[in-house]
Amino acid sequence: MKKIVFVVLALLGIGIVFEGSVPAGMLSGARGSAPVVLQPTGAVLWELIKKADYKNKYKAWPGKTSFCESKEPHGALVTTYINIPAFMSIAGKKGMLADGSIVVTENYSSDKKLQNITVMQKVPAYNPAAGNWLWAKYAPDGKIEAEGKVDECMKCHSEKKDNDFIFPGPLI
Numbered sequence: 001m002k003k004i005v006f007v008v009l010a011l012l013g014i015g016i017v018f019e020g021s022v023p024a025g026m027l028s029g030a031r032g033s034a035p036v037v038l039q040p041t042g043a044v045l046w047e048l049i050k051k052a053d054y055k056n057k058y059k060a061w062p063g064k065t066s067f068c069e070s071k072e073p074h075g076a077l078v079t080t081y082i083n084i085p086a087f088m089s090i091a092g093k094k095g096m097l098a099d100g101s102i103v104v105t106e107n108y109s110s111d112k113k114l115q116n117i118t119v120m121q122k123v124p125a126y127n128p129a130a131g132n133w134l135w136a137k138y139a140p141d142g143k144i145e146a147e148g149k150v151d152e153c154m155k156c157h158s159e160k161k162d163n164d165f166i167f168p169g170p171l172i
Contacts, residue, residue: 040123042136042147045102049119050142052083054104059087061103061168067112073152075107075115080168085122095172096164099124099132103166114140118153120165130154131165 052058058081060066070078082090086101097103101122107115121134127149135153137146146152157165164171 040121040126040134042138042144045119045121045134045136045147046138046142046144049102049104054081054083054102058083058102058104062087062090064168067108070107073107073156074105074118076110077108077112079106079108080104081106090169090171093172096131097122097166097171103168105168116140116145120153127154130158131161133157133165 049058061080061082064080066079067077068079070076081104083100083102085098086103089097089101099122101120103120105118107118109115117138117140119136119138121136122132123134124132126132126134130149133153134148135146135150136144136148137150137153139145157167160167
């Protein structure tokens with residue numbers, strides 16, 4: 001029973017990740033009552049990128065290669081992957097990434113040892129002051145080290161507010 005509940009919640013969470021809310025009535029207790037809206041979490045995001053096989057199915061950030069030079073807190077080297085909504089936004093020179101966009105950055109030491117994985121996900125109405133980004137930081141094994149409206153992430157990425165809080169490259 002616990003497995004079934006987890007699977008249902010995970011599937012609903014994944015839907016929320018892309019749509020931003022649960023379809024009307026989907027989780028409502030009574031006919032006509034307001035739907036329950038689940039908040040996106042680091043756990044749901046980790047499952048999403050794992051199931052999506054981000055290393056093989058997401059695209060590299062345009063114009064970037066593996067092990068690009070970086071700076072702390074991301075480590076000496078990074079490899080950045082983006083999902084299709086992010087790629088289409090960049091290719092279309094939209095100036096900002098679309099809702100549902102995901103940016104996965106693998107953070108490496110100078111000797112190319114994976115230190116952690118940081119992920120940004122664009123979630124409608126999640127955090128307007130910080131571009132509606134959900135931030136998460138994971139250990140190489142997927143253990144959540146930080147998630148949500150992470151102060152350190154928001155503070156640093158605010159330097160790129162005019163570029164939708166994104167560092168890897170210009171969006172226009």
